[in-house]
Amino acid sequence: MVEAATAAVSSVIRRNNVTVTGNAEGPVMLFAHGFGCDQDMWRRLLPYFTDDYRVVLFDHVGAGRSDAAAYNRAKYGTLDGYAADLLEICSALELQDVILVGHSVSAMIAVIAAVQEPGLFSRLVLVAPSPRYTDDPGDGYVGGFSQADIEGLLDSLDSNYFAWAEALAPMVMANPEQPGLAEDLRSSFCRTNPSIARHFARVTFLSDTRQVLDEVGTSSLILQCSDDLLAPPEVGDYLNRHLGHSTLVHLQATGHCPHVSAPEATARAIQQYLAASP
Helix, strand or coil, X not given: CHHHHHHHHHHHHHHCCCEEEECCCCCEEEEECCCCCCHHHXXXXXXXXXXXXXXXXXXXXXXXXXXXXXCCCCHHHCHHHHHHHHHHHHHHCCCCCEEEEEECHHHHHHHHHHHHCCCCEEEEEEECCCCECECECCCCECCXXXXXHHHHHHHHHHHCHHHHHHHHHHHHHCCCCCHHHHHHHHHHXXXXXXXXXXXXXXXXXXXXXXXXXXXXXXXXXXXXXXXXXXXXXXXXXXXXXXXXXEEEEXXXXXXXXXXXXXXXXXXXXXXXXXXXXX
């Protein structure tokens, strides 16, 4: 039985390429990367936390150095499959009172996980989140895209993934005065398994997690950027209204990846929130 449990833990760690760094005695911070990225995209932010926190990183299946052979199209056909992986990582490492930091789609994966295991997480940090990317004229929700916009984006991705990555990376990253940042994102896109990325893109951009927001009891920080192609200001306002115990901070950062383009400002906002939280 012990051997089976050990094998199960090893399987989870290998599947998601889980790495642990920082202060082994500190509170746990678990970082979940966004679509097209991997754990390496957190590297500019981590130095602000590794002295004080036990930092846990991982790659979603199909990204980075994860085990692509573990990919199951049915399981990962909704964000619930990714949330299940996240919870399995916490179980495998016996994590408690986790500060969960999720970027972009992983912010919503974090929300789903917090609803399913509410006692596991002490705080959620939602970086450039969006519960739905398409507008909903029926109730006035503004996601930033029409259904036709999203279908066009997905068709472009299906047609030529690498050309799509080349074109989208600078628009998502913004900060044209620092072209190296967009190149980092493009390279990350290109490290992701293209077949899995195409499917994950559809799951990401067609998802709608608005219905679970009112069920979240965990305190959360919402980090909103300016000129964010994927998450306009209305999205941050919506989340702040529908998440109980939430704090909305407008970062002095542009684009969709502030942990890459403005790590100091992002870290400062997180540190101030954690220091102020009970």
